[in-house]
Amino acid sequence: MPKALVIAEEALVSLNVSLIDETWTENFEIPANTVGLRRVEFDDCIYILAEASKEDSRFVIVDVDILAKVEFPADTLSRIFRAGICKFDRTSALPTNWQPFHEGPIFSIYVSNSRTSRQRLHFYQRAKDTEHLFVFLVTPDAVPFRGISPNYGVFDRAVSGILDALVAEVVAPAETFGEFGILLSEHDGLGLGFDGLLNEWYNSKLNTAQRDFVTRDHSGPVRLRGAAGTGKTQAMAVKCLWDLYTDADGDNQKTFAFITHSSALAHDVVRRLFLVLDPTQRWEKLTTSEGRPKLWIGTLYDLAQERMSYERKGLTPLSTDGLEGREFQMDFIQDAISKIGKNPRHALPLRAKVKNLSAVFTPEGPGPSLLQDIANEIACVLDADRVRKGHDSGKNYLTARRESWQMPLETRADRELMLEIYDAYRAELQSHKLFGMDQMISDFERYLVSHEWDHLRETQGFDVIFVDEYHYFNRIETMIFHNLFAPRAAVNGSLPLFMAYDLKQSISDGALNAGAARFRNPKVGESKQVELQQVYRSTGEIVSFLRQIDGAFPALNLEGELASELEQYSGKSERELGAVPEIWEFDKNIELIDKVVADAKAETVRLQGRGRQVAVLCMSMDMFRIYREAGRIKENVVRVESREDLDQLRYAKRKCVLSMPEYVAGLQFETVYLIHVDAADWATHDLSVGAKRRYLSRLYLGASRAANRLILVSSHERGGASPILSGLYQANSPDREN
Structure with a gap:
């Protein structure tokens, strides 16, 4: 040894x-x-x-x-x-x-x-x-x-x-x-469906729309919009490396940033794509003529932590991963709500007046749907708009007109209670000596307009910025990007910000705050749009199902300029026809998980032990928490509980993947079992418009992970199949046009 x-x-x-x-x-x-x-x-x-x-x-x-x-x-x-x-x-x-x-x-x-x-x-x-x-x-x-x-x-x-x-x-x-x-040869082992060297992609593999995007110059912002599976991240990776190497072989003056919302996307997916495109890892070693690294890869929160020197100051952010941080916040919100409900100062004057938030004062507290609405309100409205109780921002919050995508708060008492919850939540973070994602971004935004950054911007700002999964960033986060550019990057007032997004994949409403203006002109100049429509990862039958899901979005009345960003799904499959999506129903939850995991295990055998190609994705957070601890299936699954767990997929041989759609966004599987598409999560009388949109986004995201076989599974113990399926899915009418 x-x-x-x-x-x-x-x-x-x-x-x-x-x-x-x-x-x-x-x-x-x-x-x-x-x-x-x-x-x-x-x-x-x-x-x-x-x-x-x-x-x-x-x-x-x-x-x-x-x-x-x-x-x-x-x-x-x-x-x-x-x-x-x-x-x-x-x-x-x-x-x-x-x-x-x-x-x-x-x-x-x-x-x-x-x-x-x-x-x-x-x-x-x-x-x-x-x-x-x-x-x-x-x-x-x-x-x-x-x-x-x-x-x-x-x-x-x-x-x-x-x-x-x-x-x-x-x-x-x-x-x-x-x-x-x-x-060491399986650089694409996470099911990215992406192979070929950089020159191959640039010279022959790009489709017309991808080439249009990749060949754009740096004279202004470009937004790359496309449905799941159309190759947005691939096009972003090809353009980033091609432009990086072109500049390195020329004047060698520009610096590039590839910024994501998820740490796992940045470090497990993007770096992996770059390695597939260029196994020599030249992109890791390049520096400008002044000796500065030419490429920075990471999350916006990584960048904030680095520039604000939090580690040196002994400060700890809740997370530097967007999705993981939002989940951690849920725990603190739950603690804050528990304290609010037990406090007579809040309970006595507000209990009789609140309508939408009345569950806060019940022994069991708010259910999962309402809790997610509250978390969404904090992340996408209160934190994003820096609302504070007792300040002018708080007074405006009590009387302002609410958008249809926001959770319903019909009485003034509901809004007052929301401010109390938010205040208690911030106190919970402080008591644990942590600060939230939005607090970190708020501080970072102030730093980027400081005198110090004015002096450093020329030498530490970027010349070109790529932002993947732009749909996950809220309004305050997107207001930061223009200040990250070096002054020399501007061309007639426009900056080269390249954004890839699909609003329908976002399970957060952060992207909806302030409408579509921040997509079209995110303070860097009016952006040009390139739309990808060719779907390479899913069969025509699955694409047909996605189109039917997409048809439900207009019914949610997300009015105004957002309508064009949520317009009808236009993906067209380039794959051969495959199996029609299946619907399975079980009487009991335990029967559901046993039979699905057993079938998934058999599927991994059929796929010759490629367990990472079979995923069981759960639509219900509550049920996922139960299954991830279940000893009866432990030996047959690899749990992916956050996007930081993606590297565990390398070890899924004869085991299937157990996760939720948002944790495997960007990945593709041969077979997907989308479980608990149940009536219990849709047919709730108090389900808000925002909650419905997020439910549909999770359904869309989960179904779009399937390449060849999609099984939609429900349990009668939770009300049977979701009514949304009966309105969307027609098993005998696959899309034969693709």
Whole structure:
């Protein structure tokens, strides 16, 4: 057994997207036909190097003994790779659900996704005044950092052998597939449906609309709109890299940013797409003529945390991932509501007057639908508009006309109670020494109009910005982008902001605040639109079903200029005809989940063990929380509980994926079981227009994940099939025009 595993920074991205088996930790072998990586063994240390590795490269040095102390060493290694990327390129933050804790040069994270383990993995940054990252300790739980110290013997041995490893002749192992415990060739292993090199895409693979977008110059903003499966992210990735390399080979003056709403989209999907397009990872190494990195990839929240130096100040944001942060906020909102309902100061004067929020004062509290409405109101209205109780903004909130997409608050007492809930929610965050996503963005926006940023903008601003999943950003977030540009980027007052979006995929109403104006002119000049209509990922029958779902959107009366952004679905499948979507119904929830998982397991066998191609997606958050803990299906599913869990799909072999539609947005599966499309979640008398739109968006998003087979499943225990299906779905009339 080697003493240390030493990984060059240039090799981390390839390892991070590889498939690792637990057996890989025995010898850390690399297949002989691997392009770009090599393995060197020297003085009881294993070195994983890249072609570009050199003496002054930074290395992740792992004390191999710690891997014997964890239950899932492959999972732990995956976290080590990701941590190295985060710490070396400084363009991404560690996922919040890893619970990172920093103190001086040491930081720690959870070793895996296991719900039962509390083990912590410890890293030492810049060990012994080097630039290397030393992974030195595993503890059963969190421990004070002042009581721990690295074993520098392992570190010194590893560092002393770096030069010898770099010049050593590589002895290639036998080319026997399956004996190495690692698969480095499946860069597209998350079901992205995206292959081919950059030149292939630019020269021959782009369709007419995609080429129109990719060849646009940088004289102004462009919005790329398209239904699920039309290749928006692919077109954005191709354009970003093509423009990046064109500038690097020319004047080499421009800097680029690829900004997303989700950390997993940025670091697990976008980086993976870039690696498929260019396996040499040239995009990671490029700098401008002044030495500044040419490309920054991450979330808007990563960028805020980096520029505001929160880590150095000892401050902790709730999350740097948009979807995950909204879910964390739900827990704090629930706590705030519980306290409000028990407080006589609120209960006595408001209980008799409120109408829409009366459930706040019941013993069971608001149900899931109302709680989501409240969370949506906070994120998309109160936080977005900086409403404060007792201020002018709060007074205006009590009397302002409400839009149809907003939750109904019919009485003044309802609005007063909402302000009380919001006030209590903010107090809950503060009591835990956390600040929410919108609080962080609000501070960041103020920073971007500060005198300090005025001085730094020319050297730290970007020349070109790409924003994927633009539909998830709220009004305040989109107002930030124009201030991120360097002044030199403007052409006649317009800025090159490239936005990709599909409003129908958004399960939040944040995109609806302030209407469509922020799409057409997001403070960077009037944008030009390119629309993608060719659907490559789903069969004609599934596209037909999506069109029928889409037909329900106009009925929600989202009036005004938003109508054009939600106009009728125009996707046309380029795939051959396949199976008509199926409807399954069960009497009991337990029967539903048992039969669906059993069928999904059989489906993975049919697909030759490609479990990551089979997904069970749940429409109900409450039911998903029950199923993710169910021991009866545990051995047959890989749980994806946030977009940060996407890397777990690499290990779905004969297991299917269990998740919700929003957590797998952007991915595609051969077969999707969309479960709990139940009447209980639709036929509620108090379901708001906004809640209905979000329900339809979740249905649309989940169904659009299916490439070949779609099964819609409901339970009579929850009212049977949703009425929305009887109005939308006609099993005998597939779309034969596509």
